Amino acid sequence: MTVVSTMATTKDDRIYVRVSSDIKEEFEIVAEHRGLKTATLLHSLIVKTIHETKKESPEIFAEAKSSKQKDDKIPTKTLDEIKESKRLRKENDKNKK
Numbered sequence: 001m002t003v004v005s006t007m008a009t010t011k012d013d014r015i016y017v018r019v020s021s022d023i024k025e026e027f028e029i030v031a032e033h034r035g036l037k038t039a040t041l042l043h044s045l046i047v048k049t050i051h052e053t054k055k056e057s058p059e060i061f062a063e064a065k066s067s068k069q070k071d072d073k074i075p076t077k078t079l080d081e082i083k084e085s086k087r088l089r090k091e092n093d094k095n096k097k
Helices: 021-033 038-056 058-071 079-096
Strands: none
Touching: 021 038, 038 058
16 A cells, blocks of 8 residues: 655644544554554545545546535535446446447
8 A cells, every 4th residue: 555645734624533442443553553653544545545536536526626616515425426427427438339
């Protein structure tokens, strides 16, 4: 796994996540095993997820940015909606061939 990190600035936001004690303990074990702090590993996972999603479904970011410019609100889609949209695009591409 590639670790991507950035330096925190005063403009950075925080994300608070509630997890059970068991999950927290196991996540700390994973982070320690990888030689990372838990916050660093969590940051890396978030950045990796964003990069993967941008690669797989870049249109959701374009839609969000376009919509945000219109009314300053980011539309939310469930994972199922994203998967269905992707499935329909693939089906449409197959039908064009």
